[in-house]
Amino acid sequence: MLADQGDPGEGTAGGAVQFLADADRPGGWLLLIDRIRQSYVDLDDPTYLDFEYAQWFADVFDALPAGPLAVTHVGGGACTLARYVGATRPGSTQIVLEPDEQLTALVRARLPFARGTRVRIRPVGGAEGIVALRDAGADVLVLDAFAGGRVPAELTTVEFLTEVARALKPAGTFLANIADGGDVTYTRRLVAALRTVFADVLVRADPAVLKGRRFGNVVLAASGGDLPVAELARRAAGAMFPQRVVSGAELTDLVRDAAPLTAAVPMRSPAPPDEIWRVGG
Structure with missing residues (x-):
């Protein structure tokens, strides 16, 4: 992707923020924090999702029954998925939990929401914000929160997930984006917690x-x-770069004897190699 480097970045609580314009898409912008890729937004077409994992999220939303949804997002960034839901499911009500108020102000100023998008951004962290949500109020709850390229440990424990389940409707859906590698210990332990x-x-x-x-x-x-x-599984197999969906007995085999993540024994996601998500230098 060719991009205009623009200004050197504005400092917020989360790090140096930078917006890179996409030379190939007039409405496209890439948000960086400390040179780590955070979000991609197309202001002209909110349904365009540049990051693969965002497309995977969208597949889940698209597979749910038609109509507006009540969605809570833990982690804001440029609110890519909230914009997608607003465009594909008009009338949806959405809450975004984003503690970095300076980042939110910059995103609102540089990447304004389309008219009619019903998104409320609360200046609180995920753990604090989830506890304050009412019981059984959300159809979908999305975790997409990174600090320094890693998922905070307090957002993947059994205790946190129990609060997530409380805030979801009985048949509601929880989605999480994480990053892993090697023996995928983090993934295995998080799945054990989810189960x-x-x-x-x-x-x-x-x-x-x-x-x-x-x-x-x-x-x-x-x-x-x-x-x-x-x-x-059908959507994953038919993607431009096919992925694997693991569930049921296969997931049991993947998890094996991994211990669930808890508040007593938490774990951050592993640090990503710089060459994967960091832009420049």
Whole structure:
């Protein structure tokens, strides 16, 4: 992607923020924090999703019953997925939990939301914000929060996930974007935690990531009801770069004896190699 480097970045609580214009898409912008790729937004077409994991999220949303949804997002960035939901499911009500108020102000100023997008951004962290949500209020709850390229440890424990389940409707869906590599210990332990809270869990990733051959994104879905596993597996297999969906007995084999992540024994996601997500130098 060719981009205009623009200004050197504005400092916020989360780091140096930079917006890079996409030379190939007039409305396209890439948000960087400390040179790490955070979000891509196309102001002219909010349904265009440049990051693969965002496309995987969208597949789950598209597989849910038609109509508006109540969605809570843990982690704001440029609110790419919130814009997608606003465009594809008009009338949806959305809450974004983003503690960095300076980042939110910059995003609103540089990347304004389309008219009619019903998004409320609350200046709180995920753990604090989830506890304050009412019971059974959300159809979907999305975790896409990184600090320094890593998912904060407090956002993947059994205790946090129990609060997530409380805030979701009984058959609501939890989605999480993480990153892993090697023996995918973090993924295995997070799945173990999810399975202590939710009835149905699946993992979607590049097969090479699950086999430990490279570092990359892993998307997890969980629900108190039944996930549309067959539909999501079909979409994953038919993607430009096919991925694998793992559920049921296969997921049990993947997790093996991994211990669930808890507040007593938490774990941050592993640090990504700089060459994957960091832009420049």
